[in-house]
Amino acid sequence: MSTLTKELKMGFDIYGIEPKLKSQEPKKIDWETATDKEKDAFCKATDKFEKENKGVYFRNNVWWWRPLAYLVSSECKFLTEDQERALHYNDGFTYGKETALKIARTLEKLCSNGKIDSIEEEHNQMQKEAEKNNKEVQKELDKLKANVEELRPTENLAPVDYPFPYNKHYDEICKKKDRAESYPFCKQNVKDFVVFLKECGGFRVC
Numbered sequence: 001m002s003t004l005t006k007e008l009k010m011g012f013d014i015y016g017i018e019p020k021l022k023s024q025e026p027k028k029i030d031w032e033t034a035t036d037k038e039k040d041a042f043c044k045a046t047d048k049f050e051k052e053n054k055g056v057y058f059r060n061n062v063w064w065w066r067p068l069a070y071l072v073s074s075e076c077k078f079l080t081e082d083q084e085r086a087l088h089y090n091d092g093f094t095y096g097k098e099t100a101l102k103i104a105r106t107l108e109k110l111c112s113n114g115k116i117d118s119i120e121e122e123h124n125q126m127q128k129e130a131e132k133n134n135k136e137v138q139k140e141l142d143k144l145k146a147n148v149e150e151l152r153p154t155e156n157l158a159p160v161d162y163p164f165p166y167n168k169h170y171d172e173i174c175k176k177k178d179r180a181e182s183y184p185f186c187k188q189n190v191k192d193f194v195v196f197l198k199e200c201g202g203f204r205v206c
Contacts (some may be wrong), residue, residue: 012060012069012205015200016057016202019053019054019200019201019202020055023024026042054196055198056200063182064189066088067184068190069088070087070103071190076103076106079099083099091205091206094203104198116190117187123185127184129178130179141174144169148163150164156173
């Protein structure tokens with residue numbers, strides 16, 4: 001499932017549009033004038049609110065979201081071209097309640113029929129291979145650094161300041177890195193997203 005690791009350059013926040021609420025949202029504070037104690041209390045209250053109300057916000061950092069977004073775009077064949085694209089950009093695209101529920105049903109089926117287990121196993125193996133590859137790449141980078149330090153022992157140069165042709169060689173070595181190592185994927189994250197989708201009343205990717 002190589003599409004799980006296509007590179008993106010953005011962070012993501014997934015917000016419910018009309019989430020089902022079981023408790024009241026904490027009152028907003030003025031971040032500029034609030035004390036550290038008030039800020040800490042607000043953050044704790046917000047975290048508690050989001051845990052109690054699963055459809056408010058789906059918490060994934062960019063590394064976790066990328067593989068999940070590619071899973072949705074590849075398995076949910078009913079999505080329009082715009083909807084598929086928007087999963088990978090944080091420009092505020094909105095998905096309605098029915099679309100969210102259709103995605104949830106699709107992912108639930110994948111979890112129940114064993115396909116997610118296969119994807120997770122395949123992804124974990126891919127990560128292991130990437131980690132092994134990247135260790136070898138790091139050895140090459142360390143060797144290159146040693147050569148530069150031997151040439152200019154007192155300058156402690158960063159790679160961007162390596163003299164030619166070492167700078168070019170550095171870029172060539174870096175191209176060998178396998179970014180799959182950085183992108184985790186697991187069944188539980190898919191199941192957590194399903195819970196969000198059922199409770200969110202539609203969602204927005206920001």
